[in-house]
Amino acid sequence: MVSLAEMKVNTTGVIKQLSGGVQFRAKMNSLNFRIGKKIKKISKSILNSPVVVEMDNTRVAIGWGMAKKVFLEVLNEDSSHGQSECG
Amino acid sequence: MKILLMGNPNVGKSVIFSRLTGAHVISSNYPGTTVGFTKGRIKINGQQAEVIDVPGIYRLEPISKADEVAVKMVAEVAEGDVIINVVDATNLERSLYLTMQLLELGIPMILALNMWDDVKHKGISIDLEKLREFLQVPIIPTVAVAGEGIKELVANIRQAKAPKIHLHTEEERWADIGKITKEAQHITHRHHTFLEKLEDATLMPHTGIPIAILVLLISFAFIRFLGESLINYVMDPFFYRFYGPLIIKLVKITFPSGFFYHILIGNSADFVESLGLLTSGLYVPFGMVLPYIFAFYLVLSLLEDIGYLPRLAVLADTIMHRIGLHGFAIISIVLGFGCNVPGALSTRVLETQREKFIASTLLCTSVPCMAQSAMIIGLVGKHGLAYVFLVYGILTMIGILIGLILDRTLPGESPEIFMEIPSYHIPHLGSLLKKLKMRIMEFLNEAVPLVLVGILIINILTTVGIMNLISSLAAPVATRVWGLPKEVIPAMMIGFLRKDVAVGMLKPLHLSIKQLVIASTVLAVYFPCVATFFVLVKELGLKDMAKATLIMVTISLTVGGAINLLWR
Numbered sequence: 128m129v130s131l132a133e134m135k136v137n138t139t140g141v142i143k144q145l146s147g148g149v150q151f152r153a154k155m156n157s158l159n160f161r162i163g164k165k166i167k168k169i170s171k172s173i174l175n176s177p178v179v180v181e182m183d184n185t186r187v188a189i190g191w192g193m194a195k196k197v198f199l200e201v202l203n204e205d206s207s208h209g210q211s212e213c214g
Numbered sequence: 215m216k217i218l219l220m221g222n223p224n225v226g227k228s229v230i231f232s233r234l235t236g237a238h239v240i241s242s243n244y245p246g247t248t249v250g251f252t253k254g255r256i257k258i259n260g261q262q263a264e265v266i267d268v269p270g271i272y273r274l275e276p277i278s279k280a281d282e283v284a285v286k287m288v289a290e291v292a293e294g295d296v297i298i299n300v301v302d303a304t305n306l307e308r309s310l311y312l313t314m315q316l317l318e319l320g321i322p323m324i325l326a327l328n329m330w331d332d333v334k335h336k337g338i339s340i341d342l343e344k345l346r347e348f349l350q351v352p353i354i355p356t357v358a359v360a361g362e363g364i365k366e367l368v369a370n371i372r373q374a375k376a377p378k379i380h381l382h383t384e385e386e387r388w389a390d391i392g393k394i395t396k397e398a399q400h401i402t403h404r405h406h407t408f409l410e411k412l413e414d415a416t417l418m419p420h421t422g423i424p425i426a427i428l429v430l431l432i433s434f435a436f437i438r439f440l441g442e443s444l445i446n447y448v449m450d451p452f453f454y455r456f457y458g459p460l461i462i463k464l465v466k467i468t469f470p471s472g473f474f475y476h477i478l479i480g481n482s483a484d485f486v487e488s489l490g491l492l493t494s495g496l497y498v499p500f501g502m503v504l505p506y507i508f509a510f511y512l513v514l515s516l517l518e519d520i521g522y523l524p525r526l527a528v529l530a531d532t533i534m535h536r537i538g539l540h541g542f543a544i545i546s547i548v549l550g551f552g553c554n555v556p557g558a559l560s561t562r563v564l565e566t567q568r569e570k571f572i573a574s575t576l577l578c579t580s581v582p583c584m585a586q587s588a589m590i591i592g593l594v595g596k597h598g599l600a601y602v603f604l605v606y607g608i609l610t611m612i613g614i615l616i617g618l619i620l621d622r623t624l625p626g627e628s629p630e631i632f633m634e635i636p637s638y639h640i641p642h643l644g645s646l647l648k649k650l651k652m653r654i655m656e657f658l659n660e661a662v663p664l665v666l667v668g669i670l671i672i673n674i675l676t677t678v679g680i681m682n683l684i685s686s687l688a689a690p691v692a693t694r695v696w697g698l699p700k701e702v703i704p705a706m707m708i709g710f711l712r713k714d715v716a717v718g719m720l721k722p723l724h725l726s727i728k729q730l731v732i733a734s735t736v737l738a739v740y741f742p743c744v745a746t747f748f749v750l751v752k753e754l755g756l757k758d759m760a761k762a763t764l765i766m767v768t769i770s771l772t773v774g775g776a777i778n779l780l781w782r
Contacts, residue, residue, distance in 0.1 A: 169418075
């Protein structure tokens with residue numbers, strides 16, 4: 128398992144654990160971040176900037192501190208349709 | 215009968231509301247545009263019904279104050295009321311959670327499956343029959359911005375159903391949603407379009423930040439170009455060649471001279487300096503400020519409807535964290551540059567009182583509204599645009615400083631950004647123009663009466679000698695601390711009402727550029743205008759607003775004094 132903050136860009140993972148309080152989980156759930164959901168990390172973080180992920184065809188920005196509390200199991204290291212602008 | 219428009223943030227509730235009622239509400243392409251609720255009326259089969267545009271919410275457990283408003287409205291639903299549940303068709307799974315919660319409450323519902331036109335090119339297919347079978351409520355596909363499906367929606371409101379569903383646990387809800395989406399929705403993968411590549415390029419830090427700087431620079435240049443052009447080629451010729459001579463002639467017929475002539479026309483051929491009700495009173499709001507209001511809201515509305523602002527929020531997040539806010543607060547600040555009132559209202563989506571306090575204090579001290587900016591550009595800009603940038607630079611530094619200090623001294627910490635980034639949309643020209651018109655009318659309705667009242671008050675107070683008395687009393691602060699003549703005191707007093715008039719009142723004083731910079735800065739910082747003040751008392755509470763006011767007064771004294779000392 129790896130945290131969303133540490134996960135490599137352009138990889139997809141399945142959420143396994145949301146390590147925070149009730150409030151944190153409720154907030155995550157509101158945007159459909161739940162155990163078992165597949166998300167793909169899209170943007171690299173610079174100076175702890177928010178992490179951008181793709182889930183169900185939508186983009187969501189997650190603050191760095193929150194991203195550290197989302198743990199995933201990596202599915203594929205290398206995405207089949209790499210996006211050139213993410214290098 | 216009440217009709218509640220409900221749904222997740224940024225699914226188009228406000229657009230549907232406008233379409234249903236013909237009423238005017240601001241809608242944009244980012245979550246949290248509606249923070250209060252708006253009511254309108256609609257006739258269904260000859261019967262009046264009330265339609266309420268409820269703030270967007272993801273679930274019935276509130277996180278922010280805007281959420282609380284929504285939850286409260288649901289609690290107040292009475293027999294015979296109906297919910298129009300607006301669902302983003304491109305984001306079905308997430309939307310269904312709120313749908314389930316609402317269904318469990320047993321309130322009759324009709325579902326508007328909005329953004330139906332986006333479904334296909336996002337590679338999503340939805341089986342409407344299956345979805346109807348599962349949810350057992352009428353489902354109408356809609357494209358609200360284009361007005362598609364609205365007629366069917368109205369025609370079917372009476373058919374709203376409340377299927378009997380027991381109260382579910384969270385797990386049960388997600389299990390049901392999983393089943394529904396698995397059978398009724400099919401997502402295929404497809405290649406990214408140009409617009410989507412642009413969406414990502416403007417969101418990633420290494421490409422997004424340079425683009426953001428470029429966007430802001432172009433916006434500023436465009437606003438100034440359009441504002442100045444309108445003033446120089448439309449407003450000034452109108453006021454000085456046509457309206458001015460005419461109105462002076464007309465007034466002279468009735469009041470050749472004396473008190474009334476003085477109050478109506480003033481005593482200068484310059485329409486800023488004259489301080490007459492029919493000269494300055496109309497020239498300042500229409501001739502000087504309106505062109506900039508128009509230019510600003512044209513650019514802002516465009517950026518809003520495209521969906522750029524949430525990306526700006528993400529990019530600004532790292533910096534905003536240093537001053538105790540998260541990226542979304544940048545939207546409040548951008549709105550504040552238009553007018554502090556909507557800026558202050560938009561802080562409702564911020565989750566904690568701490569964030570709201572910091573954001574509001576920053577708005578009041580460091581974000582001059584467009585009316586004020588127009589006057590600053592007009593007056594200070596005459597000495598060179600560099601001085602305008604100097605004023606803004608000082609204000610920005612004040613903002614950063616206050617933010618840094620507040621973040622370190624206030625207990626608690628600010629929550630982090632967690633928001634959906636909407637797709638780019640090509641703006642719908644009709645809605646864009648409607649929004650622009652609404653904002654301009656809002657400005658005129660609020661500004662013109664206050665400007666007139668302000669000018670009337672100055673004239674009366676000056677005539678009876680009170681202005682002179684107050685000026686003498688406050689003179690030491692102005693002269694010793696700020697190095698300004700005591701004649702700026704009346705401007706400061708009118709600044710409580712309208713900052714644009716206040717900046718205008720500096721003009722006849724013929725201040726040096728140093729004094730002009732100090733006076734503009736102090737006027738921007740020392741106190742919010744009356745409209746903003748009362749909104750903030752309501753939003754923050756009296757105690758926090760008193761604290762914020764204390765900060766403003768302190769800053770205006772020290773910063774004004776510091777510039778006076780340092781600038782040799």
